[in-house]
Amino acid sequence: MSQSQTTLATSKTANPHTSHEIDASLAPPPPDTTHLDRVLYLFGYPIAHSLSPLFHGTVFSNLRLNYTQYLYESRSLSSCLALTHDPKFLGASVTMPFKVAIIPRLDFMTPEAAAIGAVNTIWWKTDQDGRRALCGTNTDCIGIREAIVRNVNKDKVEAMKGNKGMVIGGGGTSRAAVYALKTFLGCAEVYLVNRDKSEVDAVMAECSKEDFGDGLIYVSTIEEAESLQAPAVVVSAIPDFPPKTEDEIRTRKVIEILLGKEEKGAILEMCYHPSPRTEIAALAMRSGWQVVPGTQAMIWQGFEQDRVWLNKEVNELPVEKVKAVIAAKLARSHL
Structure with missing residues (x-):
């Protein structure tokens, strides 16, 4: 860590x-x-x-x-x-x-x-x-990193360095996702896809202020999406609502185009409440992407919290027991 x-x-x-x-x-x-x-x-x-x-x-x-x-x-x-x-x-x-x-x-x-x-x-x-x-x-950024590193093939993780990443959304989790993709996973550029340009502008400004804003690209049109190289890793950080407005429909199409390119990678779907079976996860699976559920990010950020509070390394914590308890709880809640 x-x-x-x-x-x-x-x-x-x-x-x-x-x-x-x-x-x-x-x-x-x-x-x-x-x-x-x-x-x-x-x-x-x-x-x-x-x-x-x-x-x-x-x-x-x-x-x-x-x-x-x-x-x-x-x-x-x-x-x-x-x-x-x-x-x-x-x-x-x-x-x-x-x-x-x-x-x-x-x-x-x-x-x-x-x-x-x-x-x-x-x-x-x-x-x-x-x-x-x-x-x-x-610890959110640690959770994002560990969810990807611990669930994705090592060669694919290595291929993320110097490659393209993508963050879907413009809320608070987006900054942690950009930080994780650039600082921990080594992405050279990160596409930002969101219905609201002002939210993306705020994320880009905040990241630039803290010196990890280089290589952030707002992808707002279908034409831009078609011209870009496929990302190697994606973090989706939006609620699971079907697109209704013109901006939402266009944004969903941008996502479809970028996920539909020939090269496939891994996507971390941060939304898991009330169900991990989101529209973005389904779209990614249909397109041939590996989907990592957001519960993985939740679990690993939690272990990082315990590491800080208890002054213990993660390998000293009951990782498998906690994962089993959380999985069982989620299975009951999603019945």
């Missing part, structure tokens, strides 16, 4: 997370932690469907740790941060709408989080002088 994941790279203003009032109307009561040795949380809204507590709970129980991760569904970031001052607090997963909003409230960020501009994992770190820092990282 990347050593920079645990490097404190970007300093923030000291203790900014203590300066905001808590909106009690948005803050659910904290859970009872008296029976636990350590406690973790998932902060965000809405999060009721999340598999995160099951995932991490399986890790903790198999390591015989008296730890629990609670869903803390709140619209108040301050109420979430108040829980980090519990002496039993070990760390938290952070999801929407707080992935960006939490950044000014941190003391440090890792290089991945700073480059992507979003945080999904926090924890406290104490230096040799006893000073504590609230740290943040982004």
